Amino acid sequence: MNANETAVIFIEFQNDFCKEKGKLYDAVREEISRNGTIENAKTLLQSARKKGCKIIHCPFTLDAEWVKDKESEGILRGISDGRIFARDTWGHQIIEDLAPADGEVVLVGKRALSAFSHTNLDSLLRFSGIKNLIVCGFLTNICAQATAWSAYDLGYHVRMVSKACGATSENIQNYVEENICPILGGDFTVENFEKEVL
Amino acid sequence: MNANETAVIFIEFQNDFCKEKGKLYDAVREEISRNGTIENAKTLLQSARKKGCKIIHCPFTLDAEWVKDKESEGILRGISDGRIFARDTWGHQIIEDLAPADGEVVLVGKRALSAFSHTNLDSLLRFSGIKNLIVCGFLTNICAQATAWSAYDLGYHVRMVSKACGATSENIQNYVEENICPILGGDFTVENFEKEVL
Amino acid sequence: MNANETAVIFIEFQNDFCKEKGKLYDAVREEISRNGTIENAKTLLQSARKKGCKIIHCPFTLDAEWVKDKESEGILRGISDGRIFARDTWGHQIIEDLAPADGEVVLVGKRALSAFSHTNLDSLLRFSGIKNLIVCGFLTNICAQATAWSAYDLGYHVRMVSKACGATSENIQNYVEENICPILGGDFTVENFEKEVL
Amino acid sequence: MNANETAVIFIEFQNDFCKEKGKLYDAVREEISRNGTIENAKTLLQSARKKGCKIIHCPFTLDAEWVKDKESEGILRGISDGRIFARDTWGHQIIEDLAPADGEVVLVGKRALSAFSHTNLDSLLRFSGIKNLIVCGFLTNICAQATAWSAYDLGYHVRMVSKACGATSENIQNYVEENICPILGGDFTVENFEKEVL
Numbered sequence: 001m002n003a004n005e006t007a008v009i010f011i012e013f014q015n016d017f018c019k020e021k022g023k024l025y026d027a028v029r030e031e032i033s034r035n036g037t038i039e040n041a042k043t044l045l046q047s048a049r050k051k052g053c054k055i056i057h058c059p060f061t062l063d064a065e066w067v068k069d070k071e072s073e074g075i076l077r078g079i080s081d082g083r084i085f086a087r088d089t090w091g092h093q094i095i096e097d098l099a100p101a102d103g104e105v106v107l108v109g110k111r112a113l114s115a116f117s118h119t120n121l122d123s124l125l126r127f128s129g130i131k132n133l134i135v136c137g138f139l140t141n142i143c144a145q146a147t148a149w150s151a152y153d154l155g156y157h158v159r160m161v162s163k164a165c166g167a168t169s170e171n172i173q174n175y176v177e178e179n180i181c182p183i184l185g186g187d188f189t190v191e192n193f194e195k196e197v198l
Numbered sequence: 199m200n201a202n203e204t205a206v207i208f209i210e211f212q213n214d215f216c217k218e219k220g221k222l223y224d225a226v227r228e229e230i231s232r233n234g235t236i237e238n239a240k241t242l243l244q245s246a247r248k249k250g251c252k253i254i255h256c257p258f259t260l261d262a263e264w265v266k267d268k269e270s271e272g273i274l275r276g277i278s279d280g281r282i283f284a285r286d287t288w289g290h291q292i293i294e295d296l297a298p299a300d301g302e303v304v305l306v307g308k309r310a311l312s313a314f315s316h317t318n319l320d321s322l323l324r325f326s327g328i329k330n331l332i333v334c335g336f337l338t339n340i341c342a343q344a345t346a347w348s349a350y351d352l353g354y355h356v357r358m359v360s361k362a363c364g365a366t367s368e369n370i371q372n373y374v375e376e377n378i379c380p381i382l383g384g385d386f387t388v389e390n391f392e393k394e395v396l
Numbered sequence: 397m398n399a400n401e402t403a404v405i406f407i408e409f410q411n412d413f414c415k416e417k418g419k420l421y422d423a424v425r426e427e428i429s430r431n432g433t434i435e436n437a438k439t440l441l442q443s444a445r446k447k448g449c450k451i452i453h454c455p456f457t458l459d460a461e462w463v464k465d466k467e468s469e470g471i472l473r474g475i476s477d478g479r480i481f482a483r484d485t486w487g488h489q490i491i492e493d494l495a496p497a498d499g500e501v502v503l504v505g506k507r508a509l510s511a512f513s514h515t516n517l518d519s520l521l522r523f524s525g526i527k528n529l530i531v532c533g534f535l536t537n538i539c540a541q542a543t544a545w546s547a548y549d550l551g552y553h554v555r556m557v558s559k560a561c562g563a564t565s566e567n568i569q570n571y572v573e574e575n576i577c578p579i580l581g582g583d584f585t586v587e588n589f590e591k592e593v594l
Numbered sequence: 595m596n597a598n599e600t601a602v603i604f605i606e607f608q609n610d611f612c613k614e615k616g617k618l619y620d621a622v623r624e625e626i627s628r629n630g631t632i633e634n635a636k637t638l639l640q641s642a643r644k645k646g647c648k649i650i651h652c653p654f655t656l657d658a659e660w661v662k663d664k665e666s667e668g669i670l671r672g673i674s675d676g677r678i679f680a681r682d683t684w685g686h687q688i689i690e691d692l693a694p695a696d697g698e699v700v701l702v703g704k705r706a707l708s709a710f711s712h713t714n715l716d717s718l719l720r721f722s723g724i725k726n727l728i729v730c731g732f733l734t735n736i737c738a739q740a741t742a743w744s745a746y747d748l749g750y751h752v753r754m755v756s757k758a759c760g761a762t763s764e765n766i767q768n769y770v771e772e773n774i775c776p777i778l779g780g781d782f783t784v785e786n787f788e789k790e791v792l
Contacts, residue, residue: 073383074350108504109516112351113381118519120505127749142381146351149344152272153310155721175373183311183340185271306702307714318703321712325551353523469779470746508747509777538777542743548668549706549740571769579707579736581667 001157001197007054007130009107011115011137011144013041013098014059016084016091017166023084023091028138028166031173040164041136042097043190051197054128055104057094058115058137058147060085075142076112113146122154132157134193136164141176152184159188199355199395205252205328206391207305208239209313209335209342211296212257214282214289215364221282221289226336226364229371238362239334240295241388249395252326253302255292256313256335256345258283273340274310311344320352330355332391334362339374350382357386397553397593403450403526404589405503406437407511407533407540409494410455412480412487413562419480419487424534424562427569436560437532438493439586447593450524451500454511454533454543455490456481471538472508509542518550528553530589532560537572548580555584595751595791601648601724602787603701604635605709605731605738607692608653610678610685611760617678617685622732622760625767634758635730636691637784645791648722649698652709652731652741653688654679669736670706707740716748726751728787730758735770746778753782 016022018038032038048055062085072080079085085092100106109119116122125133133151135158137144144165151158160181167173181187214220216236230236246253260283270278277283283290298304307317314320323331331349333356335342342363349356358379365371379385412418414434428434444451458481468476475481481488496502505515512518521529529547531554533540540561547554556577563569577583610616612632626632642649656679666674673679679686694700703713710716719727727745729752731738738759745752754775761767775781 073355075381076350077383113347114351117351118516120514120516123514141377146347149311149347150315152274153312153315153344157271172373172377175370179339179370183273185275316714316717318712318714469751471777472746473779509743510747513744513747537773542747545707545740545743546711548670549708549711553667568769568773571766575735575766579669581671 001132003051003053003197005130006132006197007056007125008048008134009056009058010098011058012060013095013137015093015095017138018095023082027168032166035163037164037166038097040190044161044164044193045098047194054130056107057100058107058110059094060110062086063111113143114150115147116150134159136161138166140165140167141172145176145180148184158184161188163189199330201249201251201395203328204330204395205254205323206246206332207254207256208296209256210258211293211335212283213291213293215336216293221280225366230364233361235362235364236295238388242359242362242391243296245392252328254305255298256305256308257292258308260284261309311341312348313345314348332357334359336364338363338365339370343374343378346382356382359386397528399447399449399593401526402528402593403452403521404444404530405452405454406494407454408456409491409533410481411489411491413534414491419478423564428562431559433560433562434493436586440557440560440589441494443590450526452503453490453496454503454506456506458482459507509539510546511543512546530555530557532557534562536561536563537568541572541576544580554580557584559585595726597645597647597791599724600726600791601650601719602642602728603650603652604692605652606654607689607731608679609687609689611732612689617676621762626760629757631758631760632691634784638755638758638787639692641788648724650701651688651694652701652704654704656680657705707737708744709741710744728753728755730755732760734759734761735766739770739774742778752778755782
């Protein structure tokens with residue numbers, strides 16, 4: 001993979017997921033620790049910066065503009081009811097360890113499972129000549145997977161760095177590594193990234 | 199749910215999945231039998247016809263027009279290499295038990311995980327005034343789930359009828375029922391459909 | 397038209413188009429004056445606020461993130477070469493007369509002819525229950541028309557308020573009023589808006 | 595332009611536009627004759643075949659599946675009311691002079707102004723490695739222009755072959771040649787195509 005045709009997307013490394021008082025921290029605390037999610041994501045970010053890959057930070061934003069939130073159900077309803085990732089709150093902020101640097105993209109408007117839904121992500125990748133998308137973040141089996149699937153359907157060469165993702169249980173994490181990564185073409189590690197992106 | 203705002207989509211009930219000599223039959227044979235997938239889908243189809251729901255048949259089509267198939271990888275590469283669901287073959291045909299009737303939509307061009315990718319499904323639903331999408335078919339945890347997720351992100355009220363879906367193992371089927379259906383708002387049975395769609 | 401199903405979009409009322417030292421001012425100066433474009437847009441905005449319509453401000457943004465701008469041609473190349481509407485410049489700012497109020501949408505990322513391209517405009521309208529889109533702004537026969545056409549194709553009921561638009565010549569303005577507005581369903585005035593949106 | 599990165603799209607060369615008894619023939623008869631539209635399109639098709647470009651035939655289809663046609667207005671309402679381009683009618687057929695050959699794409703489902711709306715055209719071009727789109731057909735200032743604009747917004751290099759298009763008047767044809775083609779990057783002739791596509 002050519003570094004200048006490769007983007008890395010960091011999904012929802014926000015305080016609400018990653019920090020002690022975050023609203024969803026308890027749900028992922030064990031898996032974050034077991035996988036070394038944050039450390040792996042940091043290494044990945046540093047490596048991507050050195051190689052000159054396109055770097056995309058992708059927070060979830062609960063947003064009052066979307067007036068029909070009251071009609072939503074399932075997980076998005078839970079986020080809405082819990083005021084998780086609410087705009088201008090501490091929980092919404094990207095953690096310092098993975099803070100965006102100048103010139104890096106902070107994707108605006110993710111409010112669904114896939115980072116491609118309701119955002120300009122596909123346009124951005126396409127106009128930037130990106131062919132490969134490396135995915136990490138939360139939750140392994142929901143937003144990270146949904147984003148990887150969208151990218152796959154759109155024709156990008158896609159890899160999930162599963163150890164830089166976080167799920168709510170080891171079983172679920174294993175499920176994705178064993179059953180979903182192969183669908184896309186294989187699992188991927190920080191070491192693969194180091195070696196294969198040039 | 200109002201019947202005239204409800205569509206039911208039948209994903210990949212094709213010979214290659216459902217019939218003895220189908221190329222993927224062995225992979226799903228046990229789960230089809232355990233779930234009663236085909237029988238449940240038949241009951242669902244009959245009920246949807248009686249109620250006047252919009253009915254959408256959604257075969258996968260391997261299609262030589264897409265010249266870059268050679269570059270694909272993962273599951274789509276497997277389908278391409280195995281000539282599964284190839285246009286104008288027996289394996290591509292929808293099974294007789296679920297044969298489309300006049301006036302029902304046969305969605306053209308599904309060639310990715312989600313039935314929304316590269317097709318006019320969203321346009322069709324939108325222009326038909328559909329708010330609710332009921333999903334069944336193959337594989338539970340891949341194309342059926344990917345289609346349900348896309349619909350969810352697009353704002354449709356979506357339900358997977360998991361017992362009218364088929365996976366490659368009981369573990370995977372259970373994973374979807376326990377971990378994915380709740381994300382969307384809940385699991386759904388043929389009986390739910392009978393009672394709740396009016 | 398119900399006011400709560402109606403959005404009004406104000407396209408590119410930015411200093412570069414509307415103000416004496418704006419880079420494109422000379423191109424539209426005469427037509428702005430002849431049509432009373434700014435006054436009509438102000439009246440429209442006040443009326444839309446009173447009625448409780450969804451209000452969308454839509455600036456064009458020249459944006460260094462899009463690395464392939466160097467490959468573009470035609471009008472987008474001209475904008476790029478001239479550094480028109482460049483982010484964080486005076487020319488990019490929306491004019492004071494039409495400054496966004498709290499709670500109004502400022503659409504992010506318009507960088508093509510249609511305001512729907514590369515933005516979340518369709519998602520925003522759809523999730524807000526909008527059925528009618530009222531269009532005004534610059535240029536009558538390019539971005540305003542392209543936006544109206546996209547909306548029409550997407551199934552919205554759409555009207556251009558031509559007298560709140562601006563073109564580069566009277567001939568072109570007349571062309572749109574006579575040949576394009578009827579395609580969409582008819583021309584529309586500020587008076588129509590007052591009377592028909594309730 | 596590399597021939598294998600170039601597609602040519604033939605928009606609505608159907609009996610209803612091009613033939614004596616076609617429902618829209620009288621509207622374009624004079625301009626077809628003045629421009630030599632059909633002859634130019636034939637030459638373009640033959641040349642594109644020789645060069646090995648991707649060839650896309652794009653009929654408009656009036657389609658009963660879209661149940662809300664009754665709510666449409668403007669030009670699409672006119673088409674619907676007049677049963678123009680109705681599926682399975684003579685008027686819907688592509689004219690013999692430009693009949694699709696084996697292996698050429700016949701785009702399914704165009705039912706709006708732009709050929710990109712509600713079809714898989716963008717997917718098809720993208721997965722086929724197409725960078726350049728050459729546009730011809732009907733009407734010069736509506737569907738041909740709308741398709742060219744969509745392509746431009748999507749980042750394709752696009753050219754309208756205006757003399758292989760047809761409008762309802764010479765004034766309108768001139769308007770597009772003088773005001774719209776330059777926006778996209780310039781007008782284009784069959785001769786340009788012969789020389790520049792290699």
